[in-house]
Amino acid sequence: MTATISTAKTPEREQGRSFVRDRAALLDRGETDTREDVALLGRLGLLDLGCGAGRLTDMVAVVEDVSAESLSAGFAVWAHRMCLEYVDRGPAGVRDAFRDRLASGTTVGVTAMAAGLRQAAGLGDVPLIATAVDGGIEISGPIRWASNVFEDAVIVLPARSEDGATFVAVIDANASGVRIDPAPALLALGATASTSLFLERVFVPAEHLVSPDLLSFCRDVRPTFLALQTSFCSGIAGVSLAEAARLLTGLGEQFAGEHADLVAEYESLRTRLYDFASRIDDVPIRELIQLRLDGSYVAVSATRLEATLRGGAGYAAAHPTNRRFREAAFLPIQSPSEGQLRWELAQSR
Helix, strand or coil: CCCCCCCCCCCCHHHHHHHHHHHHHHEEEEEEEEHHHHHHHCCCCCCCCCCCCCCHHHHHHHHHHHHHHHHHHHHHHHHHHHHHHHHHHHHHHHHHHHHHHHHHCCCEEEEEEEEHHHHHHCCCCCCCCCEEEECEEEEEEEEEEEEECCCCEEEEEEEEEECCCCCEEEEECCCCCCCEECCCCCCCCHHHEEEEEEEEEEEEHHHHHHECHHHHHHHHHHHHHHHHHHHHHHHHHHHHHHHHHHHHHHHHHHHHHHHHHHHHHHHHHHHHHHHHHHHHCCEEEEEHHHHHHHHHHHHHHHHHHHHHHHHHHHHCCCHHHHHHHHHHHCCCCCCHHHHHHHHHHHHCC
């Protein structure tokens, strides 16, 4: 296997990472939100890297950079970039209406596709019901969890009709019939505007339908989805392991072996991530599922080790070690959850 890890730091990536670094504590305290991070990356031309014929490894590097400084920002950038990915794969009407807004970062994107990916995996039906009407469809039902749910956002979502037809559609969050529930208090990632929604007869014109076939659409986008999710796991794991390495003195020497083992697993993860991203359409989906599962494990283990080595100082809520520990706790339950990933691997044996 030959890794194509992107190590060349462009001025744009450095500027983006510095911006996120300076705002990480503010995001964690809920004193700002992630729209500013998305907008800055858009102005720097970093959001649509890897779309179409571009190199996905370049986008992997951006998500890693951002997530190393703030998983809240990295998670928001991933969700936005996936929304852009969906739109970019849509027909001309969808691209004309939404692509420039998303690529520039002037509008933030919501990927509300978790239920669609679960249906595609055979884990239950999409709860959003589509009804044919003149000029398009109307969609009603719940979106049980999504992030970047700001009132001016763009949302890509799945839907199904009672007769078995399926759709992928794009709407504005402020469209008539969209109700955004108040965001709950979270252990971390509170700045990501993660919450639930309910749609009541939301009209989607035919020209805003991304795909008329949910199963094939999910099959096509899932490799990129999993690779970019692994990127934010890799980003936070790398910085935690670097911080932990500085603490392997005194009593910390007792953890040198554990740290060395995690570094080896992290390096394997990144090697596979960049290799897979360089040939994303040719990688068996089982290997990408395993990659995402490994990414969650390494990130959670790395942040836990950093917290253990940091000791009482890292128990202070404002300390970056504490923030990373809380942020990484979300990774095993984020869709696809660890349970779903394990189940899918078991089905593919």
